[in-house]
Each structure stands twice: as structure tokens, then as C-alpha cells.
Amino acid sequence: MRAYKVFSVLALIAMLVAACTPAAAPTAAPTTPPQQTAPTTAPAAPATAPAASSGGTLKVAILAPLSGGQPTFGVSTRDGALLAIKQWNAKGGVLGMQIVTDVEDSQCLPDPAVNAANKVINQDKIHYIIGEVCSAASIPVSDIANAAKVIQMSPTSTNPLVTVDQNGQTKQYIFRACFIDPFQGKVGAKFAVDTLKAKTAFIMYNQSSDYVRGLAEAFEASFTQLGGKIVGKETYTNTDTDFSAILSKVSTASPDLVYLPDYYNIVNLVTKQAKQMGIAAPFMGGDGWDSADLDVAAADGGYYTNHYDPGDTRPEVQNFLKDYGAEYSGKVPDALAALAYDATNLLLTGIQNAGADDTTKVATALQNIKFDAVSGTITYDAQHDPIKSAVVIHVTGGKKEWVATIAP
Amino acid sequence: MQKASVSTTAPTLAHGPKTRLAWVGQGFLLILAVLALYIVVRNLIQDPVQFGQIIIGGLQLGFVYALIALGYTMVYGIVKLINFAHGDVFMVGAFVSFFSVTKFNLESWPAVVFPGLPAAVVVVIGTLTVILLSMIVCTVLAITIERVAYKPLRDAPRIAALITAIGVSFFLEYFGALKFVFTPEFIPYPSPFTVVTFYINNGIQMMVPGKPLPGHVVTFTSIFVIFIVATLLVQFLLQYLVHRTKIGIAMRATSFDKPAARLMGINVDQVISFTFAVGAAFAGLGGVLYAIAYSSIWTQLGILPGLKAFVAAVVGGIGSIPGAFVGALIMGLAENLTMGYISTPMRDAVAFTILILVLLIRPTGLFGEPEKEKA
Numbered sequence: 201m202r203a204y205k206v207f208s209v210l211a212l213i214a215m216l217v218a219a220c221t222p223a224a225a226p227t228a229a230p231t232t233p234p235q236q237t238a239p240t241t242a243p244a245a246p247a248t249a250p251a252a253s254s255g256g257t258l259k260v261a262i263l264a265p266l267s268g269g270q271p272t273f274g275v276s277t278r279d280g281a282l283l284a285i286k287q288w289n290a291k292g293g294v295l296g297m298q299i300v301t302d303v304e305d306s307q308c309l310p311d312p313a314v315n316a317a318n319k320v321i322n323q324d325k326i327h328y329i330i331g332e333v334c335s336a337a338s339i340p341v342s343d344i345a346n347a348a349k350v351i352q353m354s355p356t357s358t359n360p361l362v363t364v365d366q367n368g369q370t371k372q373y374i375f376r377a378c379f380i381d382p383f384q385g386k387v388g389a390k391f392a393v394d395t396l397k398a399k400t401a402f403i404m405y406n407q408s409s410d411y412v413r414g415l416a417e418a419f420e421a422s423f424t425q426l427g428g429k430i431v432g433k434e435t436y437t438n439t440d441t442d443f444s445a446i447l448s449k450v451s452t453a454s455p456d457l458v459y460l461p462d463y464y465n466i467v468n469l470v471t472k473q474a475k476q477m478g479i480a481a482p483f484m485g486g487d488g489w490d491s492a493d494l495d496v497a498a499a500d501g502g503y504y505t506n507h508y509d510p511g512d513t514r515p516e517v518q519n520f521l522k523d524y525g526a527e528y529s530g531k532v533p534d535a536l537a538a539l540a541y542d543a544t545n546l547l548l549t550g551i552q553n554a555g556a557d558d559t560t561k562v563a564t565a566l567q568n569i570k571f572d573a574v575s576g577t578i579t580y581d582a583q584h585d586p587i588k589s590a591v592v593i594h595v596t597g598g599k600k601e602w603v604a605t606i607a608p
Numbered sequence: 609m610q611k612a613s614v615s616t617t618a619p620t621l622a623h624g625p626k627t628r629l630a631w632v633g634q635g636f637l638l639i640l641a642v643l644a645l646y647i648v649v650r651n652l653i654q655d656p657v658q659f660g661q662i663i664i665g666g667l668q669l670g671f672v673y674a675l676i677a678l679g680y681t682m683v684y685g686i687v688k689l690i691n692f693a694h695g696d697v698f699m700v701g702a703f704v705s706f707f708s709v710t711k712f713n714l715e716s717w718p719a720v721v722f723p724g725l726p727a728a729v730v731v732v733i734g735t736l737t738v739i740l741l742s743m744i745v746c747t748v749l750a751i752t753i754e755r756v757a758y759k760p761l762r763d764a765p766r767i768a769a770l771i772t773a774i775g776v777s778f779f780l781e782y783f784g785a786l787k788f789v790f791t792p793e794f795i796p797y798p799s800p801f802t803v804v805t806f807y808i809n810n811g812i813q814m815m816v817p818g819k820p821l822p823g824h825v826v827t828f829t830s831i832f833v834i835f836i837v838a839t840l841l842v843q844f845l846l847q848y849l850v851h852r853t854k855i856g857i858a859m860r861a862t863s864f865d866k867p868a869a870r871l872m873g874i875n876v877d878q879v880i881s882f883t884f885a886v887g888a889a890f891a892g893l894g895g896v897l898y899a900i901a902y903s904s905i906w907t908q909l910g911i912l913p914g915l916k917a918f919v920a921a922v923v924g925g926i927g928s929i930p931g932a933f934v935g936a937l938i939m940g941l942a943e944n945l946t947m948g949y950i951s952t953p954m955r956d957a958v959a960f961t962i963l964i965l966v967l968l969i970r971p972t973g974l975f976g977e978p979e980k981e982k983a
Contacts, residue, residue, distance in 0.1 A: 407953060436952045439912055441902045444665030445947030452658045452824065465794030465904060472903045476805050476829050477661075478821040495796045498903070 263331030268307035280540030313337035335359035355543035377543035385418025398456035415461035511602030670940025675894030676917035679887025685927035695914015696780035701895025715800035750888030784907035925976025
């Protein structure tokens with residue numbers, strides 16, 4: 201009898217271990233591709249700026265994660281924002297006022313971000329906040345800022361709850377410069393139908409990731425709406441490494457396109473196994489593919505959507521690349537820097553259009569803005585999410601090449 | 609209470625007089641089995657090519673489990689310990705080969721030492737060296753683990769050693785995840801050789817990269833072939849080792865009765881170390897092949913294959929070497945058929961349901977001897 205007891209205890213332990221196994225896949229935040237170089241000599245925040253020549257000063261706070269888990273996100277964001285402000289000051293500032301910045305380290309975490317927000321709003325009496333990078337930090341800050349009628353412009357927080365509260369009410373004073381996740385699904389579907397002439401698509405997605413599921417659902421809806429047909433839909437989980445059964449279904453369905461909006465680590469596995477099974481259909485994904493670790497040989501022939509690409513030929517992008525390189529010793533800006541630059545320009549243009557340092561007027565001005573930013577021409581919808589274009593990148597011959605900028 | 613009821617009803621179901629309600633459970637299981645069979649047969653008729661593809665994927669997975677399960681079953685057979693760190697030894701094997709390929713280009717050493725060798729020979733010798741190095745490192749690791757963590761607990765209650773095994777397993781995973789060890793990232797794995805794909809269409813033909821396949825055909829890769837060869841080789845080697853060599857006799861004696869074996873002049877500690885070493889060597893081999901086949905490694909890659917291999921060992925009858933092999937193939941096939949015909953996230957549920965069913969119906973597994981009670 202003892203043997204059976206031992207067995208049942210063992211079985212219990214085995215299940216416990218299985219259940220407790222942390223399935224935390226190391227993932228990059230969707231909007232935040234890794235930065236290529238280490239932080240360089242960015243100008244220190246001029247907390248005490250030189251006295252303005254005329255018309256006083258306008259204070260802007262930048263909340264960025266300069267320490268903590270993602271310091272490169274913060275450095276890129278700060279550098280992008282400071283470059284924009286420097287350019288505005290060189291042109292004479294906004295409404296004749298020189299812009300003074302206050303950079304706060306908000307660590308991508310709710311508590312430090314809330315402390316920083318309280319400090320800049322209550323002590324420093326600042327009316328404009330650029331930040332935070334991460335949705336988890338931006339959401340609590342947005343509640344404080346909205347209550348205090350302070351404009352907050354997040355460059356890269358993609359969670360819908362940053363600009364909309366739990367009841368679906370748009371927060372009047374909160375805006376963002378990036379598109380939200382489902383939008384990429386829409387853009388992907390549009391590119392697939394219009395440019396790749398895809399008629400059938402197969403969707404593979406990780407059912408345990410909100411980001412991936414959001415993209416997949418948006419892609420499915422848009423693709424079907426545009427006249428395409430979804431010939432198969434399969435889910436997997438974080439810990440899967442063997443996709444042969446799913447891929448055998450893909451092979452049977454032989455779609456024109458496989459939509460796989462996951463992070464690069466899964467993309468590497470799936471595309472490699474697909475190549476080995478002789479699946480010729482191109483794969484397509486979202487900004488989760490954007491990593492130096494993407495296996496370009498396996499993903500060859502694939503496409504993904506992203507916020508911005510240095511290869512984009514529009515003058516806004518090329519000028520930004522030139523200015524950023526000149527300011528920060530030749531560094532190539534990543535998507536975070538580009539979006540922070542855009543966020544700052546949007547905010548300052550909003551103030552300029554409003555004609556006064558009055559946040560209610562600025563909010564209205566932003567709502568009606570039409571601005572040619574690095575990451576596309578931006579207008580806002582009723583939820584304060586930008587309506588703007590996304591870029592499509594083609595993985596080919598070991599390189600990631602810009603192929604198109606797609607407006608929704 | 610539950611545990612006790614499991615252990616009392618289990619033999620009744622299998623051997624003794626039937627309890628009144630046993631037919632409910634048996635009928636339910638029968639319906640499940642018929643349903644599973646129906647799904648499989650229907651799909652086989654509907655699309656034999658896809659079915660063949662799923663079977664190939666399942667066998668490949670089964671061979672991975674077989675290589676790990678051997679270690680579980682051998683160690684259990686000798687010291688009655690479920691070595692939960694075994695899956696992580698498997699992981700270390702994959703990482704060792706990763707570093708020997710990326711940092712030292714070990715796979716191309718024959719080309720450097722003997723420049724005249726043909727490329728095919730270089731690839732074969734180089735790959736074998738990579739595999740061998742991983743096996744050696746795993747062996748050393750396993751012996752160390754045994755000496756440090758298990759040997760001092762040999763006379764302690766079994767549960768203590770079991771908990772230690774789980775501790776060692778977590779240690780390897782999270783120590784490996786440190787930035788300066790393996791890092792917690794998913795790492796793309798560069799195969800030491802180019803994987804070739806074959807397809808079955810009027811005989812077996814090789815796929816030319818970039819050229820589309822001739823329609824809907826069954827494909828398999830060179831890794832699949834290597835898996836078959838390696839696993840069968842290991843299986844026969846082990847049979848020979850256990851049944852035909854002196855150390856094999858010593859192993860069986862130790863497994864049968866440790867004190868008596870010691871009285872007969874067998875160095876039991878050495879035999880136990882040897883058993884750990886052999887199991888770890890196979891896990892190292894499995895780790896390298898797994899990394900080549902699935903092309904991405906991280907420090908927790910050993911957990912699920914390790915657990916499934918453990919289930920495979922139990923299904924086959926823990927302690928039985930052919931049982932581990934058959935159990936592993938059953939697990940791999942069941943998993944892939946689930947992924948193919950039910951849904952991917954169900955795979956783990958099915959795998960562990962099999963464990964529960966086996967423990968309920970036949971706790972000794974397919975090949976296991978019913979264990980005699982010892983006082």
C-alpha cells in the first residue's frame with residue numbers, strides 16, 4: 201500500500217510543480233524595441249534654464265523611467281523630448297515663452313510615477329506632462345493629471361485605459377502619441393489585402409497574452425471586413441516550443457498569409473519550423489517582431505507593422521534622423537525616441553494653436569490637431585487615440601526593410 | 609483521506625472483485641477511449657497527409673521524452689528517487705552545446721585541424737563532438753548533484769530527497785537565469801549543421817530551399833532521422849549495458865536489494881553515481897537534439913519536457929527501460945494528436961490526465977511489475 205501512497209503524493213507534487221512553473225516569457229513591451237547603443241551624453245535637464253528673452257517661461261515635465269528595469273526606454277524618451285524642446289526654443293519658444301523642462305525619474309512603476317506626478321503638479325505647478333512610457337505607470341498618472349486639469353501626453357503607452365476610464369469616458373486632458381495595439385491588426389490586414397493581395401489568412405496567436413490576442417482579433421475583424429477569408433485560427437500558450445501540429449494545419453489550409461502577432465522569440469521558433477516544413481506562405485506580425493534577436497533567416501519573407509522606421513523616406517523622418525544624430529553624437533533614434541519627439545511636438549503645437557497657457561483650450565486644440573509627425577500624420581479620435589499611419593517592414597535577405605507607410 | 613482512498617481502490621479496479629460503482633468509471637473511460645479513437649480515425653480518412661504529419665511530429669516529441677525518461681526510470685529503479693532536476697540537466701545540455709557552437713566553433717574543429725577533410729565528414733565529426741561534450745558536462749553535473757544533494761539524504765525519508773530534488777531543479781533554473789550565467793532570455797539556437805527537409809512523394813525526396821513543395825505532402829527533417837537513430841541506439845546500448853555487463857548486474861543487484869548487494873561486495877555508491885551519470889548523458893544528448901530541432905533555448909526549457917518524460921516513465925512503468933521508451937512515444941503521440949485534432953492548449957491537460965488515469969487504473973504502468981510490499 202505504501203507504494204501507492206508515495207505515487208499519489210508524487211503525482212500531486214508533479215502537478216504542483218507544473219502549476220507553479222512561472223510561465224513568464226521574457227518579453228519586451230510592445231512599443232519599445234531595444235535601443236542599439238548605451239546611453240550617451242544626453243544634456244542634463246536644465247531645471248534652471250536661462251532666463252527667457254521675452255514673455256516668460258513655460259514649464260513642461262518629462263516623466264521617464266531613467267532607472268529601474270528599462271532605463272534605455274527612459275533615456276530614449278528623454279532625449280527625443282529634449283531635442284524637440286531645444287528646437288522649439290531655438291525658434292523662439294511657444295507663444296513667445298521659452299520652454300523649461302523638469303525631468304523626473306518615474307521608473308516605469310505606478311508608485312514612483314504617481315509621486316513624480318504629484319510633485320510636478322502640486323509643488324512645481326506644472327501644467328504639461330510628457331510621459332510615462334509604460335502603461336502601468338501612465339494610467340495612475342493620468343487619473344491625477346485629469347483631475348488636476350493638467351495635460352498629459354504619453355508617447356508610448358498603448359493600453360486603452362490611459363486615455364479612457366473604466367466607464368468608457370474619455371479623459372479630457374489625456375492624450376497619447378502612439379497607436380493602440382489593435383490598430384496594428386487593422387493596418388496589417390489592410391496591407392495584406394491591398395499590397396500582398398492576400399485572399400486567405402491563417403491566424404496563430406498566444407491565448408495567454410492580451411497584446412497578441414488584441415492584435416489577432418483586430419486583424420481578423422479587418423481582414424474579413426476587407427473581403428478576405430480566415431481559413432484557420434489556432435492558439436498556443438507561453439511555454440509551447442513545438443508548433444508542428446499547428447503548422448501541419450497551416451500546410452493543409454495553404455493560406456496566402458499567416459498572421460502571427462507574437463514576440464520575436466516565438467516568431468523565431470514558428471518561422472523556423474515552418475521553413476523546415478516547406479510552408480511558403482509569408483508570415484506577418486506586429487511590433488513584437490522588432491528586435492535585434494529576430495532570426496532574420498527564419499523569418500525571411502515576413503512582414504511586420506511598426507511605429508516608425510529609419511528607412512522611411514518622408515522628410516519628417518529624414519530630418520529627425522539628421523537632427524537627432526547631430527545632437528546625440530551619431531546615434532540612430534529608436535521608436536521610443538521618435539515617439540517622444542512626436543509627443544513633445546504635438547503638445548507644443550497644441551499650446552501654440554490654443555493661443556494661451558490654458559489647459560482646457562489646449563485640450564480642445566489637441567483634439568482638433570492635424571500634425572505631420574515623424575511617426576505619421578496625426579489626428580485624434582474621440583478616445584484621444586491618434587489616427588495615424590504605421591510602417592510595414594519586410595524581412596528580406598537578412599535585413600529589415602521599410603516597404604510602406606499605411607494610413608488606416 | 610483522498611490519498612488513502614486512491615491507494616485502496618486502485619488495486620480493486622484492476623484485480624480484485626469489483627466495487628458496486630466501478631462500472632460507472634469504467635464506462636466513462638470506455639466512452640472517452642471510443643471518442644478519441646473515432647476522432648483519430650475520422651481524421652485519418654479525411655486527410656491522411658495531415659495525419660502523417662502529426663504522427664511524425666508526435667514521434668519526434670516522443671523520442672525527446674524517451675531520452676529524458678530513461679534517466680528518470682533508471683534512477684528511480686535504483687534509488688527510488690524521482691530526480692526532478694533531471695529536466696534541468698537536459699536544459700544544461702542544450703546550453704553547453706549552444707556555447708560550444710557560438711563561442712568556440714567546436715562544430716568546425718575537424719576542418720581546422722585537418723584542412724583536407726570533405727565537408728560532410730567535418731559536419732558529422734563536429735556535431736558528434738558537440739554532442740559528446742554536452743553529454744560529458746551533463747554527466748559531471750549529475751554526479752555532482754548526486755554527491756552534494758542526494759547522497760547525504762540516502763537514509764532520510766524518501767520525501768526529503770524528493771523535496772531536495774525539486775530544490776535542485778529550481779536552483780538550476782534560476783541560477784541559470786542569472787545575467788552572467790545563461791541570462792533569462794530566449795536565445796535563438798544556431799544549429800551546428802544545416803537541417804534538410806525531406807518529403808514523401810513517389811518515394812522520399814529532398815526539399816530544395818526556396819522551391820515550393822509539389823502540393824500537399826508529408827515532410828520530415830534530418831533531425832527526425834537523427835532522433836530515431838539516436839534513440840534506438842541508446843535503447844539497445846542500455847539493454848546491453850544492463851543485461852550483459854558486470855556493472856549492469858551490479859545495477860540490477862543494487863536495485864533489488866541495496867544492503868544485500870553491499871554485502872556481496874558491490875560498491876553501491878559507485879553504482880548509484882554511474883546510474884545518474886548514464887541517465888544524465890542521455891539527457892544531454894536529448895538536450896542538444898531538442899535545441900537543434902526546436903531552435904530556441906532558455907533556462908526553463910527543461911521543465912515541461914522533464915515533467916512529461918516523468919509521466920512517460922510512469923505510464924511505461926517506472927523502473928522499466930523499455931517501458932520508458934514506449935511510454936514516451938505514447939505521450940508524444942497523444943500530445944500531438946491533441947494539438948492537431950482538439951486544440952493546442954489542451955496538450956498539457958491531456959498529458960497529465962494520462963498520468964492520473966494510469967495511476968488510477970494501473971499504478972505500476974504498462975511494463976511495471978506489481979511491487980511487493982516490504983515491511
